Amino acid sequence: MPDALVEFQHLSHAFRPGRHIVIKALRDVSFSIQKGEIFGLVGESGCGKSTLARCLMNIYQPSSGRILYKGVDLCDGKARRQHRRMLQRERQLIFQDSASSLNPRMRVERIVTEPLVIQRIAPPRGSLRAEAEHQLRSVGLDASCLNKTPVELSGSQRQRVSIARALILEPELIVADEPIASLDVSIQAQIVTLFKHLQLAHGFTFLFIAHDLSMVRYLCDRTGVMRGGRLVELAPTRELFSNPLHPYTQALLSAIPFPDPLRERARPAFSAPPPEPAREGALVEVTPDHFVLQSPSCT
Amino acid sequence: MRFRSGAAYYLKKLAAFALSVFVLSAAVFALSRLAPGDPLVSYYGERAEKMSPQERERTMERLGLNAPLHVQYVRWLQGALRGEMGISFKYKQDVLEVIALRLPNTLLLGGIGFVLLFVLSLLLGVLCAWHEDGPLDRVVCRAGTVLSCIPEFWLSLLLILIFCVTLKWLPSSGAYTIGRAGDVLDRARHLILPLVVVVGSHLWYYAYMIRNKLLEEARADYVLLLRAKGLRKRAIVFGHCLRGILPSYLSLMAISVPHVMGGTYIVETVFSYPGLGTLTYESARYHDYNTLMVLCLLTGVTVIFCNMLGQVLSERVDPRIRREEAPVEVNAP
Amino acid sequence: MPDLLEVNRLSVRFDTPEGRILAVRDVSFSLAEGEVLAIVGESGCGKSVLCKAIARLLPKSAHVEAESILLDGVNLAGRSEREMCRLRGKLFSMVFQDPLTALDPTLPIGRQIAEAVTVHNRRLPRRAVERRVLELMDLVGMEQPQEKARMYPHQFSGGMRQRSAMAIALAASPRLLFADEPTTALDVTIQAQILDLLRDVQRKLHTSTVLVSHDLGVVARVADRVAVMYAGRIVETGTAEEVFYDPRHPYTWGLMRALPALAIEEGRPLSPIPGMPPTLLAPPRGDPFACRNEYALAIDYEQEPPLMRVSDTHWAATWLLDPRAPRISPPLGGIPHA
Numbered sequence: 001m002p003d004a005l006v007e008f009q010h011l012s013h014a015f016r017p018g019r020h021i022v023i024k025a026l027r028d029v030s031f032s033i034q035k036g037e038i039f040g041l042v043g044e045s046g047c048g049k050s051t052l053a054r055c056l057m058n059i060y061q062p063s064s065g066r067i068l069y070k071g072v073d074l075c076d077g078k079a080r081r082q083h084r085r086m087l088q089r090e091r092q093l094i095f096q097d098s099a100s101s102l103n104p105r106m107r108v109e110r111i112v113t114e115p116l117v118i119q120r121i122a123p124p125r126g127s128l129r130a131e132a133e134h135q136l137r138s139v140g141l142d143a144s145c146l147n148k149t150p151v152e153l154s155g156s157q158r159q160r161v162s163i164a165r166a167l168i169l170e171p172e173l174i175v176a177d178e179p180i181a182s183l184d185v186s187i188q189a190q191i192v193t194l195f196k197h198l199q200l201a202h203g204f205t206f207l208f209i210a211h212d213l214s215m216v217r218y219l220c221d222r223t224g225v226m227r228g229g230r231l232v233e234l235a236p237t238r239e240l241f242s243n244p245l246h247p248y249t250q251a252l253l254s255a256i257p258f259p260d261p262l263r264e265r266a267r268p269a270f271s272a273p274p275p276e277p278a279r280e281g282a283l284v285e286v287t288p289d290h291f292v293l294q295s296p297s298c299t
Numbered sequence: 300m301r302f303r304s305g306a307a308y309y310l311k312k313l314a315a316f317a318l319s320v321f322v323l324s325a326a327v328f329a330l331s332r333l334a335p336g337d338p339l340v341s342y343y344g345e346r347a348e349k350m351s352p353q354e355r356e357r358t359m360e361r362l363g364l365n366a367p368l369h370v371q372y373v374r375w376l377q378g379a380l381r382g383e384m385g386i387s388f389k390y391k392q393d394v395l396e397v398i399a400l401r402l403p404n405t406l407l408l409g410g411i412g413f414v415l416l417f418v419l420s421l422l423l424g425v426l427c428a429w430h431e432d433g434p435l436d437r438v439v440c441r442a443g444t445v446l447s448c449i450p451e452f453w454l455s456l457l458l459i460l461i462f463c464v465t466l467k468w469l470p471s472s473g474a475y476t477i478g479r480a481g482d483v484l485d486r487a488r489h490l491i492l493p494l495v496v497v498v499g500s501h502l503w504y505y506a507y508m509i510r511n512k513l514l515e516e517a518r519a520d521y522v523l524l525l526r527a528k529g530l531r532k533r534a535i536v537f538g539h540c541l542r543g544i545l546p547s548y549l550s551l552m553a554i555s556v557p558h559v560m561g562g563t564y565i566v567e568t569v570f571s572y573p574g575l576g577t578l579t580y581e582s583a584r585y586h587d588y589n590t591l592m593v594l595c596l597l598t599g600v601t602v603i604f605c606n607m608l609g610q611v612l613s614e615r616v617d618p619r620i621r622r623e624e625a626p627v628e629v630n631a632p
Numbered sequence: 633m634p635d636l637l638e639v640n641r642l643s644v645r646f647d648t649p650e651g652r653i654l655a656v657r658d659v660s661f662s663l664a665e666g667e668v669l670a671i672v673g674e675s676g677c678g679k680s681v682l683c684k685a686i687a688r689l690l691p692k693s694a695h696v697e698a699e700s701i702l703l704d705g706v707n708l709a710g711r712s713e714r715e716m717c718r719l720r721g722k723l724f725s726m727v728f729q730d731p732l733t734a735l736d737p738t739l740p741i742g743r744q745i746a747e748a749v750t751v752h753n754r755r756l757p758r759r760a761v762e763r764r765v766l767e768l769m770d771l772v773g774m775e776q777p778q779e780k781a782r783m784y785p786h787q788f789s790g791g792m793r794q795r796s797a798m799a800i801a802l803a804a805s806p807r808l809l810f811a812d813e814p815t816t817a818l819d820v821t822i823q824a825q826i827l828d829l830l831r832d833v834q835r836k837l838h839t840s841t842v843l844v845s846h847d848l849g850v851v852a853r854v855a856d857r858v859a860v861m862y863a864g865r866i867v868e869t870g871t872a873e874e875v876f877y878d879p880r881h882p883y884t885w886g887l888m889r890a891l892p893a894l895a896i897e898e899g900r901p902l903s904p905i906p907g908m909p910p911t912l913l914a915p916p917r918g919d920p921f922a923c924r925n926e927y928a929l930a931i932d933y934e935q936e937p938p939l940m941r942v943s944d945t946h947w948a949a950t951w952l953l954d955p956r957a958p959r960i961s962p963p964l965g966g967i968p969h970a
Binding site (some may be wrong): 189258269 | 675822824846888892895
Binding site for chain 2 (some may be wrong): 721747
């Protein structure tokens with residue numbers, strides 16, 4: 001694919017928390033994220049979506065497989081060291097819990113501008129303070145926040161600060177791991193709207209990890225569904241939601257309650273999703289751009 | 300499979316235990332010999348000072364004290380492995396006999412002290428937690444902090460001053476009045492003050508720890524569900540919260556054994572109570588090497604064992620940890 | 633239908649070192665037998681505190697004042713802790729958000745359910761208790777109850793834990809069940825199963841339910857009636873149809889318009905409510921929602937609106953319903969009936 005920004009190739013990762021315990025968090029995951037798209041990754045807790053994000057950010061070293069970022073293999077230590085500066089500048093991560101991911105003793109100004117200081121980049125707007133102010137304004141905060149510490153801010157303000165911090169280096173790729181899960185409903189909508197707006201303005205590639213399917217449906221261009229460490233279905237969001245093919249995706253979609261009492265009451269009881277298939281399978285392109293995991297016997 | 304991994308676990312612990320004891324014995328051996336002083340004085344008393352150099356040389360040779368340190372140690376180790384711990388320089392008796400004579404006294408003092416601590420700290424802890432922020436709780440917490448800072452020997456002296464010197468209610472030293480060795484009541488009277496010090500100096504601290512653990516447990520979410528079930532406070536505290544803190548209580552108590560023992564030794568010395576503590580003090584002072592070695596090892600083994608026991612208990616008693624031994628392969632839970 | 637629960641003018645205040653927090657302000661509502669009432673709102677709006685205040689499960693720092701809390705003819709207001717113990721579990725019971733921390737980790741599930749059975753019926757023979765435990769586990773859809781009863785909470789999945797918590801809550805056949813965000817900590821597919829279970833059990837046993845949730849989808853699935861709470865007050869209440877299809881309060885409008893599911897359906901962008909909920913430490917004068925409300929009137933900044941009648945079952949606390957208020961065209965109110 002010509003304009004793929006990130007390519008996962010047969011990525012697998014296993015945790016060994018005890019001598020006899022092996023948790024296969026990722027199993028042979030292959031897909032790519034196009035430049036400039038908002039890619040949604042959904043699945044239940046423990047399906048491996050956070051592990052994937054952490055492998056992409058080089059927090060975990062995957063057990064096998066490759067991750068290509070602009071053609072650089074992130075799992076290869078040598079290539080990574082060679083492009084260290086570029087990789088650190090261009091990839092940014094936003095966490096779910098902004099209360100614990102921001103240093104409680106630092107002032108917002110320093111939190112936001114720290115990436116510039118670390119990368120030794122001269123602030124384009126003259127001073128660090130002006131730069132911080134500009135970034136805060138772009139995420140909907142005013143300059144009065146600059147001298148506060150994260151503890152003094154509300155959950156949504158803190159999450160905005162982490163977004164500003166991620167944006168200050170003008171990254172190519174932003175990975176957000178459940179960035180709205182711990183926020184209130186009305187605030188979730190604010191942050192998602194902000195994401196949409198910022199992505200339009202800056203054009204960065206965005207990997208949005210969530211378990212809230214309706215937000216993914218609203219925000220993302222393409223969506224991948226994960227289950228038990230595997231990618232089971234991948235399609236443009238509209239296609240995925242209107243024509244889910246994998247039984248697990250179907251179960252997942254039918255499980256979302258819709259805010260309409262009459263429609264909900266008329267709906268039959270939910271049938272539990274089928275158990276995870278034990279056999280290995282491969283992603284098959286069923287219709288253009290629509291991939292489904294199929295076990296070998298089905299094809 | 301479960302048995303095997305369990306056995307391996309204990310084997311590993313045992314190996315660690317053996318290694319600690321070995322290191323301890325070497326360290327005590329070296330330290331005691333390096334300390335300045337004349338071991339012959341403890342053996343021959345006054346006479347040692349009148350010895351001619353040749354005579355000294357011969358005696359040292361005979362007692363095996365002039366060989367290089369590591370040779371002495373190997374010799375001692377060989378004997379120790381055969382169960383021969385040597386003779387006491389001071390008492391000219393087999394060390395084990397000397398110790399066997401004193402051991403019951405210490406076991407009595409330390410044992411009763413430990414049992415009292417075990418029971419009273421739990422009772423006091425529960426009582427304080429029950430009346431959280433009540434007057435009793437406040438007094439215990441404050442007084443406990445102060446009392447745990449008072450050194451044992453000072454407390455002992457203070458008590459002797461009050462109850463033995465001023466009030467003349469209780470005896471100030473020994474395990475029994477001379478000539479009344481068989482009198483249980485007399486022995487008990489001699490035990491009171493040492494016990495008060497041994498228990499009193501640690502009780503508050505442990506009660507306070509138990510109180511905090513219990514309150515922490517009582518704030519857990521599941522207590523809310525228990526209350527929603529309709530359970531009374533009594534049933535919740537005694538039926539659930541105490542169960543919850545049991546692992547930490549047991550390991551706390553295992554770790555308290557060395558504390559109590561250390562306290563006992565100090566208290567024995569101050570009250571001239573004929574137990575292992577006094578003996579240890581004497582043997583260190585008079586360079587009674589063999590006795591000192593055995594006493595230090597005995598103490599050390601108890602300390603190491605109890606610490607390990609505490610560790611094992613806290614790891615094993617909790618069902619959440621207990622059951623995760625069998626090998627499992629989990630597909631991302 | 634006679635009302636099972638009738639709460640009159642309930643207020644809860646917390647005295648904290650920072651000051652006095654009014655978590656629930658002058659709330660009145662009622663619940664008919666066999667009905668499911670959903671209390672909706674953002675975190676900190678007092679919905680969970682309200683339930684715990686009725687069940688008297690709040691910490692000591694909370695001060696609860698109520699004219700009366702009538703449950704099945706029994707006034708809960710001013711009862712002693714001892715009497716409440718006798719009523720809890722039997723008259724009403726509760727299910728909590730996080731099923732992992734809500735169960736005692738040191739006891740097998742079977743014993744925890746058995747305890748809930750025996751606490752109100754001490755003389756029950758052991759055989760009967762065991763039978764009842766298995767019956768309850770069957771009721772909440774736990775397969776192979778014999779083996780599951782011997783397992784510990786940490787050996788269960790989240791869904792199974794929540795089912796166990798349900799079995800415990802239903803052990804003494806309570807008339808009323810409080811479900812405090814029972815599915816928030818669960819995955820969507822598990823959430824759907826637990827919601828189905830909740831609905832199922834409620835139909836079978838005819839238990840009234842107060843469901844606390846922030847998720848309007850969840851509410852739509854199980855609720856007969858809805859109460860929307862904001863800053864410690866009920867700002868709108870009505871049947872599910874009334875609140876979902878014909879909402880009258882600007883806050884309810886805001887909540888609905890912030891739902892991505894509806895935005896996609898109607899092909900419009902998401903319109904979040906601006907600003908943040910007020911701190912209850914120093915509530916603003918007038919209507920606490922006024923500063924986030926695009927339809928706010930001058931009076932909203934002066935005086936808090938009382939609940940005004942829309943229909944016998946539908947009430948909303950907004951000055952827009954006052955006959956003197958200017959006509960506005962509501963942004964919502966016409967979601968098509970299925």
